[in-house]
Amino acid sequence: MPIARPEPQNARVIAHVDMDCFYVQVEQRKNPELRGLPTAVVQYNSWKGGGLIAVGYEARKFGVKRSMRGDEAKRICPNIQLIQVPVARGKADLNLYRNAGSEVVSILATKGRCERASIDEVYLDLTDAAEMMLSETPPEVLEEIDEEVLKSHVLGLHVFSSILKLISHPEYDLGLLFFRKMLAKLASAMHKPAQQTVVPSSSVKDLLASLPVKKMKQLGGKLGSSLQIDLGVNTVGDLLQFSQEKLQEHYGVNTGTWLWNISRGISGDAVVDRLLPKSHGCGKTFPGPQALKTIASVENWVNQLCDELSERIQSDLDQNRRIAHTLTLHARAFKENDMEPHRKFPSKSCPLRYGTSKIQEAAVKLFDSGLRDFLGSQHIGWGITSLSIAASKISDLPQGTCSILKFLQGKIPSSTSLSGAGEFHKESFPLSSTDDVQSKGCTVMDQEVKQKALASEAASNDIDIKFQAKPLKRIGSMVVKTKDVGKSSILKFFQSSNSSFHTMNQACERSSLDQASSSSFPECEEHSDLEQIDEQVGFSEGHIDSDGHHNQTRNGYTWGINMENIDPSVLDELPMEIQREIQEWFHPPKRANTTRRGSSIVHYFSPVKKG
DNA sequence: ACGGGTTATACG
């Protein structure tokens, strides 16, 4: 049976939704009395009335612009309502607007595949909806609709926004390949506010021919200027004269081919199904005299930033079941007596472990490290003019996971795909820089060789393999504990294949003197640190092809595999060692001199469906 | 030495 593919890939119907003066609208929704009044949103107000970050259309009539100061706006437009961005922890707090943006996305997401492009912009793939419409509407009526749409920019389709739709039907499509997102984006800016612009395929060629390159997304900056100055390209149409090689010569293979393609309307950019941001960040500037000049003041602000970030990633975890793996700190700094206005302060990153104080400690370390690099051997005064931290490398938690605390309290997520016997396996999922191990170690290496080597390394180091389980789909992992339980752990992993731990365990036993040495896996050494074991413990329903042997432990007890036997209410009755161990998984003992170069991991417990 | 605070992406 052939798979139905009714839709050629090049005929997507894509809308770009761009909110007009979004922050202002959010404030006006909150306080309807502001509606119709000239309104702007300002950040802070102590210096020259604060900086405007959004200006309503009523105020724009007076010439009020973004980037003006509040005082200036007031001069031009005495009646202007200046609404301050909320302040929390001494800094601007944009959560109100972020959440409003999420509201919009989730509404749009009911209409088609959505990609959140920014706090107030969404791409929306309406192909299915359009096809539905096409199939249910007689062609004559469709023509009429199209005509209407072309004549006037349809008003107020969405209370919140001006909407642009780019519509093309397969039968209208002549030679132009997918160019949709870019065009949609382009046209949404053409008629504002509260209007939509429809771009039929037939108009695209002419539109591009005269379109200034600077108007195109990605060409608004230096690259666009270079096109104008170095190549004399002023419109997208002008680009057509240049060969692909020529463009690559100037701008590299990647950018060169990209330019060549877009000038021909070729752009593979699909609307990616993503409703949530890929990272979270927060920062603050300390302009001029406010520059931070002591470690203590820096730490204070780092702590404030971390507090906010921690809250945000925690709510991302709670609401969206996502975990961030990397923490990055950026700063801008100057040196006293150094004529160079802004020497660069290096940005630094490390594995991200949850908990406000952990994040704060880590961020302060990152700052210290950056400051050392920044100062080198010089002993001179410095100042920090901006600080920011970010949480990135966010991944989804497997479905059905919950905190182990909840698990132990008996709050197990309801069973969906699996309903078999409840035997629980502990799994370890690699996070953040552990990905190094996979890409450096595993992908280049034969799986079996890798496993044997790992096993023999474990054996030769007199390490007791405590537990392993085969995790969901693509990643395999194991936790190796030393005999000295609780003192150190080594985390290793390998790409998942069908090989079970059973195999590995055997390999371990028989190859204790195997020639493969740990030096073959220097990257693994970096990950030997109990602190890598994150307390973010989850419970998940997965599929594990257990054979009942792979969980054998050799130091007297097992936990994890026998979780089915643990009644959460009688946790106290567990052997002391187990209790202690569980404690340590939650709160690994601190070790002063460990470098934190390894990664965090997340542990899951999965019920096993028995054959 | 800045409209300020975020996000995303490409490059080396």
Next chain:
DNA sequence: TCGTATAAC
């Protein structure tokens, strides 16, 4: 990879 630079809103 990580860190930097660029671009956008």
